[in-house]
Amino acid sequence: MRSLSKKQRISALAASAALVVAGVTAGTATAGPADEGSTAKAGAQAAPMSAAQKTQAIKKADSASAKAADAKALGLGSKEKLQVRDVIKNQDGATHVRYERTFDGMPVLGGDMVVHKSKSGEHTGVTKSTKADIKVSTKGVSKAEKPATPKAKGSKAPRQIVFALTGKPVLAWETVKGGTQKSGAPSELHVITDAKSGKKLFEFQGIHEADGTGASQYSGEVKLSTDGADGKFTLSDKSRGGSKTTNLENGESGDGKDFTDEDNKWGTGKPDDPQTAAVDAHYGAQQTWDFFKEEFKREGIAGDGKGAPSRVHYGDNYVNAFWDDSCFCMTYGDGEGNKKPLTSLDVAAHEMSHGVTSTTAKLVYAGESGGLNEATSDIFAAATEFHAPENKEDVADFHVGEEIDINGDGTPLRYMDKPSKDGNSLDEWSDKAGDVDVHYSSGIANHWFFLMSMGSGKSEKNGVEYDSPTSDGSTIEGIGITKAQQIWFKALTENMTANTDYKAAREATVKASNDLFGADSAETKAVEAAWTAVAVK
Incomplete structure (x- = not known):
């Protein structure tokens, strides 16, 4: 991953309409109710x-x-x-x-x-993923000619593969380079090289991280599912596949140590109590699990009924949080001065949604597919907030990372109504989108999702005001977040593949909407209008 400035790192928190276009509906679009029920075909x-x-x-x-x-x-x-x-x-x-x-x-x-x-x-x-025939020859290529294995911790020996993500399928080597990213997160950089020429063909990062400078965490009083009995409770959730939250005690490896508590009343709401970060992380895991189960009948992040562990207090002054497929777990740093753990609900839901993507479409974390990967996590983070119990401390909204205040001025990391407000993200597609950092190209799908949910122009929900433009000047009327998230989930799990780009994402969501609501439905017309409004045609 390229080196990022402090401002860029702040903006890189890891990590997408409407019925009519201009001329049919005039005036300011009304806010699509985020809790609106869906009339999708049950079948x-x-x-x-x-x-x-x-x-x-x-x-x-x-x-x-x-x-x-x-x-x-x-x-x-x-x-x-x-x-x-x-x-x-x-x-x-x-x-x-x-x-x-x-x-x-x-x-x-x-x-x-x-x-x-x-x-x-x-x-x-x-x-x-590819329509090309898979036909490659190993003639003249010996396994003894494989690239040298990097020495960094966490590196993996090269394996021979067929690379078919782009263009004509070719024989290649996949090497995983371990070590540490510039941000401080662990690295699992997958480098693909042509087996015959040695030319680098592609690379993508296996660790999906959230970069920031930290923020204090307080979500008010929340209910936690725990295990144990008087004198020794642990943050283990048997009702959600055995999900658990552990304490790394500033270490950078291992499963972590169980938190224990005598009276099952956890944390103080202040970062100097080690339990406080664990409360937020455990709560985030609960709400993310419940969202996917109750909205999409998906039992667990991988859909296999198994919980995904959460580890808190990673490293020292670690200003990050990340999802790691290798342990299928979520890890949180304590932020600047070890006083601002990155454990807000939308961060947890965002990162854990990377696990959903990795076990479904497996969108490669580079180029346009990487932007869609990041947007998927932003989309489900917002959707999880709206699904969770009402929280006056952290109202549901279409912003990303607003509670952790990484910018230091109370502004969010990302805005779904107008992504460019963060100074980096894209409001609309161009032929350069695949060359932009995935945290910023995600803005295209994030903007599409907002238009689908709330519509264009000025709107308001939960006291948060928005003003969403369109690239073609069209007026979009939102259909509500419930329908929008159903369309995205069905498209992701049934119609997207590893190298889906924005054009293919449009096709996938149209197909999903056709299945859910009908080919001539208002919802499908909304999908098409919203994509056109962000210049994806």
Whole structure:
């Protein structure tokens, strides 16, 4: 990752409409109610699946006969094999099987696909990362010629892969470089090099971090799910897959030490009490779990019924928080002077949503797909805030990181109504979007989501005022956050793949809206109008 100035680091917190366009509706758009119910077709929405049902569905899809049938239907070559990563089942019985692909035993980066089937098992379509045929030759390339393994802590030996994220699939090496990023976060930089020429083809960061300078945390009195009995309670949540929050005690590795408490009353609301950061982190994990379960029937971040650990008090004066796929966990630093832990609800929901992306579309963290990855986390962070119990200390809004006050002047890190207000993010798409830092190119989808939810022009919700422009001067009327988040989730989990760009994201959300509300519905017209309003055509 490139070096960032202090101001840029502040703005890089990790981490997307309407019915009509100008001429049809005049005047200021009214605010779409964020808590508006949805009229989406029940059959097109995800069906609830217990952990056992999810396991059984994956096992069935992963059977040799099922994969052979799908491979034949897709016309795959004899050297291509499918590996099931996830299965989504809709209430009407339709299924969406997400596959990874290998070629001659090698992983294919960009070979992922989603096979769509009707209730009867009939193939109804497929969404692929690449439409190119996977045909590469290993002739003249020896495994002994692999790149040297970096010495930094956390590095991994190169593995031979087929690189198919962009252009013609080629034989390549994937090397993971460990160590520490300039921001202080751990590094898992995946570098892809051509196996024959040695030329670098691509790179992306495996650690999705939140950069900042810290802020005090206080969300008022919150309810926590804990475990234990009088004299020894722990921050373990058996009702949410065994989620737990632990204390790293300023260390930078390991699982952390259990917090314990005698009376099950945690923290003081002040950062000098080590429990306070744990309260916010544990609360954030609870609310994020509840959001995905109650809104999308997704049991856990990975959809497997298992909890994702949270670790607090990472490092010393560590002004960061990050999600790490390798431990499938969330980690929080204590901020500047160890007095401002980065544990606000939207930070927790944002980072944990990276885990949802990594187990569904797996949007590569670079270029336009990286911007969509970051936007997905901002979108679900805002949606989680609106879903959570009303909190007068932190009202639900369409801002990112407003509570942690990293800028030091009370302003948010990012604005979804007009992303450029942060000085870096993009309001609309251009052919340069793929060259912009992913935290800033995310503004395009964030803006789309705001227009979908609240509409263009001036609006207000929970006492927070917004003023959202459109690139084409159109007037957009919001349809509410409930419908908007349903469309984004369905598109992410069923129609997006590793290298989805903004044009493909438009197609994915249109398809999702067609399934949920109908091809000629007001909602689908809204999706198209909002994308046009951010210059994605």
